[in-house]
Each structure stands twice: as C-alpha cells, then as structure tokens.
Amino acid sequence: METIFYLFAFNVIISGIMVISALNPIYSVFWLIIAFINASVLFILLEVDFIALIFLIVYVGAIAILFLFVIMMLNLIDYEKGRDMSNYLPAGFVIGVIFFITCRIIILSSQLSLFSLNRFDYVENFSNIIGLGRVLYTDYYYLFLIASLILLVAMIGAIILTHETKKEKKDQDMFIQISRELWDS
Missing domain, CATH: 1.20.120.1200 (NADH-ubiquinone/plastoquinone oxidoreductase chain 6, subunit NuoJ)
Incomplete structure (x- = not known):
C-alpha cells in the first residue's frame, strides 16, 4: 500500500x-x-x-x-517553437524558495506547539461529510468567499477577453444594389 x-x-x-x-x-x-x-x-x-x-x-x-x-x-x-524558457527560472526559483521556507515554518511551529494542527479531534463523533462541513463552513467561510470572488473575476475576465469589440456593420446600400441591377440588365 x-x-x-x-x-x-x-x-x-x-x-x-x-x-x-x-x-x-x-x-x-x-x-x-x-x-x-x-x-x-x-x-x-x-x-x-x-x-x-x-x-x-x-x-x-x-x-x-x-x-x-x-x-x-x-x-x-x-x-x-524552441523559444528560450530560461528567463522564467529566477522567478520560479524565488517562488520555490518562498514555498519551501513557508513549509518549514509551519512544520517547525507545529513541532514547537505554537499552534495545534490537531483541530479535528471532535470530528470522531460525526461522519466525514458532517465534520468536514462543520469545520469548513464555520471556521473557513472567508476562504470560500475569497475563492468565489476569484472565480467570478476569472469568469468575467474570460468573457471580456473573448468578447469582440469590433462590429462590422453589414448594412445594405439600396442605391448601389438597385444601380447594380439596372446596370446588369
């Protein structure tokens, strides 16, 4: 396993x-x-x-x-094709180092008992879904609000990016059309 x-x-x-x-x-x-x-x-x-x-x-x-x-x-x-991707390496390295340092801080602080990672002791009396729902919708409701705002902005951004602003008018000019017909006959 x-x-x-x-x-x-x-x-x-x-x-x-x-x-x-x-x-x-x-x-x-x-x-x-x-x-x-x-x-x-x-x-x-x-x-x-x-x-x-x-x-x-x-x-x-x-x-x-x-x-x-x-x-x-x-x-x-x-x-x-074949473009150089090495200019992204410094930004990726910095983000990776920040992520690694954040993970180390969380691990060290949990070992020093600065905060408890064992918040789910009371969940044993409930099923997984009930316990998870209680924790997520009471303690972390603000994260759901932030996630919904991010998804709303992403949806609006996708709509704006794909919306065509140029409107090609396809009006008929009756004078040109009639004169064409008269000229052809």
Missing part, C-alpha cells in the same frame, strides 16, 4: 513539473488534469473519499475544463 502511495505521489510531482514545462498551453492543462486525478487517488488512499470526489468534481470537472475552454477560445496554440 505504501508503494502505491509513493507511486501516485511521484506521479503528482512529475505531472506538476510537466504543467510548468510544457510549451503548449493545452498540453499544460492536460498535465494539470493528470496531476489532479493523481492527487485525488492519494486522497482515496488516505481514506478521505469526500475530499477526493470534491477534488475530481471541482478541479477536474470545472476549473481545468474552464482553463481548457479559455485557452481554446483565446487561440493560444500559436506558440514559438
């Missing part, structure tokens, strides 16, 4: 690397979908079925498909 867990964890890491290294944005979204599916399998192996199914429904079923449709509508397939 542990081998299967490490296999899917390795797949998540490889898929995440492929998301940022794929030159074609559509391939990048496909790798993102594979990463989400592998992460969902990890949640199933950890016996958190509800989160795994929500992960599949929300991320794979909604957000990744939204990305795919936006990329297809914007016609971002026209990319340069």
Whole structure:
C-alpha cells in the first residue's frame, strides 16, 4: 500500500513539473488534469473519499475544463517553437524558495506547539461529510468567499477577453444594389 502511495505521489510531482514545462498551453492543462486525478487517488488512499470526489468534481470537472475552454477560445496554440524558457527560472526559483521556507515554518511551529494542527479531534463523533462541513463552513467561510470572488473575476475576465469589440456593420446600400441591377440588365 505504501508503494502505491509513493507511486501516485511521484506521479503528482512529475505531472506538476510537466504543467510548468510544457510549451503548449493545452498540453499544460492536460498535465494539470493528470496531476489532479493523481492527487485525488492519494486522497482515496488516505481514506478521505469526500475530499477526493470534491477534488475530481471541482478541479477536474470545472476549473481545468474552464482553463481548457479559455485557452481554446483565446487561440493560444500559436506558440514559438524552441523559444528560450530560461528567463522564467529566477522567478520560479524565488517562488520555490518562498514555498519551501513557508513549509518549514509551519512544520517547525507545529513541532514547537505554537499552534495545534490537531483541530479535528471532535470530528470522531460525526461522519466525514458532517465534520468536514462543520469545520469548513464555520471556521473557513472567508476562504470560500475569497475563492468565489476569484472565480467570478476569472469568469468575467474570460468573457471580456473573448468578447469582440469590433462590429462590422453589414448594412445594405439600396442605391448601389438597385444601380447594380439596372446596370446588369
């Protein structure tokens, strides 16, 4: 069982690397979908079925498909072949270092008992769905509001980017049409 867990964890890491290294944005979204599916399998192996199914429904079923449709509508397939991606390495390195430092701070502070990561002690009396719902909708409701605002802005942005502002009027000029008919006959 542990081998299967490490296999899917390795797949998540490889898929995440492929998301940022794929030159074609559509391939990048496909790798993102594979990463989400592998992460969902990890949640199933950890016996958190509800989160795994929500992960599949929300991320794979909604957000990744939204990305795919936006990329297809914007016609971002026209990319340069063989372009140099090394100018993105410093920004990626800085973000990676910040992420690593944040993870280390959380691990060290939990070991020093600055805050408790064991907030789910009272969930044992309830099913997974009831306990998760109580925690998410009471303690983390503001995160749902922020996520809904981000999705609203993304939806409005996709609509604005794909909306054509040029209106080509196709009016008929009756004088030209009648004169054409008279001239042809």
